[in-house]
Amino acid sequence: MILSSSPIPPNFCSLAANKNKAGEQWNLFAMDIMDLIKTRRSVRRFSQEKLDRNFLVELVEAARSAPAAANVQSLEYIVVDEPKICQELFGTLMWAWHIRPKRKPAPNQRPVAYIVVLIDAEIKKDAAVDAAAAIENILLAAWGKGVGSCWLGVLNREKISQILNIDEKYYIDSVVALGKPAEKPVMEDAAGEDTKYYLDGNDVLHIPKRPLKRILHFNKFGSK
Numbered sequence: 416m417i418l419s420s421s422p423i424p425p426n427f428c429s430l431a432a433n434k435n436k437a438g439e440q441w442n443l444f445a446m447d448i449m450d451l452i453k454t455r456r457s458v459r460r461f462s463q464e465k466l467d468r469n470f471l472v473e474l475v476e477a478a479r480s481a482p483a484a485a486n487v488q489s490l491e492y493i494v495v496d497e498p499k500i501c502q503e504l505f506g507t508l509m510w511a512w513h514i515r516p517k518r519k520p521a522p523n524q525r526p527v528a529y530i531v532v533l534i535d536a537e538i539k540k541d542a543a544v545d546a547a548a549a550i551e552n553i554l555l556a557a558w559g560k561g562v563g564s565c566w567l568g569v570l571n572r573e574k575i576s577q578i579l580n581i582d583e584k585y586y587i588d589s590v591v592a593l594g595k596p597a598e599k600p601v602m603e604d605a606a607g608e609d610t611k612y613y614l615d616g617n618d619v620l621h622i623p624k625r626p627l628k629r630i631l632h633f634n635k636f637g638s639k
């Protein structure tokens with residue numbers, strides 16, 4: 416299932432689990448999870464290969480395992496993998512604001528599945544932080560299997576509610592778009608304060624991140 420160009424081993428979890436000595440297991444896992452975290456990028460061009468329903472359920476399992484403040488859990492998930500509904504959902508999303516409309520996926524590059532993340536306001540209304548933790552788990556679990564994703568927060572929520580028949584007590588936090596990547600965005604150190612992503616002359620998406628030395632302090636603020 417993993418892309419041949421991906422730096423991630425085929426199944427990082429089972430690799431870690433296969434180690435007998437606890438120390439070794441921890442070291443191996445730590446190394447792999449760093450690779451996973453650092454190489455995950457938001458993807459906006461997807462191959463049209465379908466994703467297995469069980470895999471999508473696994474991603475929700477990853478979300479469910481995330482931390483939640485006071486362990487109060489107000490999140491629910493809608494997996495969308497039916498092509499007609501995917502198409503309708505696509506029309507409610509905003510892609511790559513800074514370079515719009517250049518990274519809006521073309522019809523043959525669209526996500527093949529989505530996970531819609533809902534907050535049950537009757538359980539806990541202000542759960543955006545819990546949702547964020549759950550969503551990051553989805554993104555990493557997906558990338559661990561070579562599947563790309565894009566976290567989408569600029570949404571036509573009213574339209575999504577209609578399309579998916581969502582009860583009004585739910586707030587739609589985010590939509591996660593999923594599919595095998597058909598682009599390879601690159602992360603780089605931002606040269607200055609401008610962190611807007613951009614396309615280069617070869618249509619490669621660049622993601623400037625603030626350099627470590629700019630944001631890291633030891634013991635007291637300002638001590639580098």
Ligand SMILES: Cc1cc2nc3c(=O)[nH]c(=O)nc-3n(C[C@H](O)[C@H](O)[C@H](O)COP(=O)(O)O)c2cc1C
Pocket residue numbers: 455456457458509510511512565566567568569570600612622
């Ligand atoms: C809360 C949140 C909302 C986002 N909403 C959108 C969105 O509506 N559309 C989009 O194309 N990307 C969206 N993104 C993806 C960001 O643009 C992306 O994470 C950022 O450019 C950094 O790139 P990276 O994910 O590859 O590190 C969102 C990300 C977050 C965390």
